[in-house]
Amino acid sequence: DSGVTQTPKHLITATGQRVTLRCSPRSGDLSVYWYQQSLDQGLQFLIQYYNGEERAKGNILERFSAQQFPDLHSELNLSSLELGDSALYFCASSVGGGGAGETQYFGPGTRLLVL
Amino acid sequence: GENVEQHPSTLSVQEGDSAVIKCTYSDSASNYFPWYKQELGKGPQLIIDIRSNVGEKKDQRIAVTLNKTAKHFSLHITETQPEDSAVYFCAASNGGANNLFFGTGTRLTVIP
Numbered sequence: 001d002s003g004v005t006q007t008p009k010h011l012i013t014a015t016g017q018r019v020t021l022r023c024s025p026r027s028g029d030l031s032v033y034w035y036q037q038s039l040d041q042g043l044q045f046l047i048q049y050y051n052g053e054e055r056a057k058g059n060i061l062e063r064f065s066a067q068q069f070p071d072l073h074s075e076l077n078l079s080s081l082e083l084g085d086s087a088l089y090f091c092a093s094s095v096g097g098g099g100a101g102e103t104q105y106f107g108p109g110t111r112l113l114v115l
Numbered sequence: 116g117e118n119v120e121q122h123p124s125t126l127s128v129q130e131g132d133s134a135v136i137k138c139t140y141s142d143s144a145s146n147y148f149p150w151y152k153q154e155l156g157k158g159p160q161l162i163i164d165i166r167s168n169v170g171e172k173k174d175q176r177i178a179v180t181l182n183k184t185a186k187h188f189s190l191h192i193t194e195t196q197p198e199d200s201a202v203y204f205c206a207a208s209n210g211g212a213n214n215l216f217f218g219t220g221t222r223l224t225v226i227p
Contacts (some may be wrong), residue, residue, distance in 0.1 A: 043204060043217040056214050090158050094213065101147025101166055102213055106158035
């Protein structure tokens, strides 16, 4: 158990809908990272938040957005969903801002299926 | 950006034998190289990592080597056990941003 929690575990929805994925980092960690894992793209970095502020951005679609709240939990919002958005979404956390190659601890993931 | 290649994609070994997984990276600024193990239905779990100021690191049956000149790093698992069966991912990141660039994964099967 990494200490990172994600809800829900599974999500089934329809194309065009909007969903919110939630992540709580390990106690004391200030950074949250979101990754997408799909069969064709592998594990891809989406976005990082550090202490409430966006720190780094990867291949995140404009239809996707995230935020980190004062209690440090984070939410990933996916809108106008398409079939190709079906994937596993992982959250990871690290102690600081990540500038020195900090260890990232991954949560169990949310499996999203878009029908 | 960084590009990480990983080989082989699948690997089967007899219990007790060694397993080696290799990765190459493209960005010479990368300085942190973790390895993750992912079991079915679970998130990636860090098993070992290495930073660019060392060439080798060992933790019991697991070791990682890094060749900065050639820009490649490898995972070595000795005395493999059935519970080592999983998908293994290598990753790289540079000091400027900690977002990890992952390899495509190696499915390791240890045959009892």
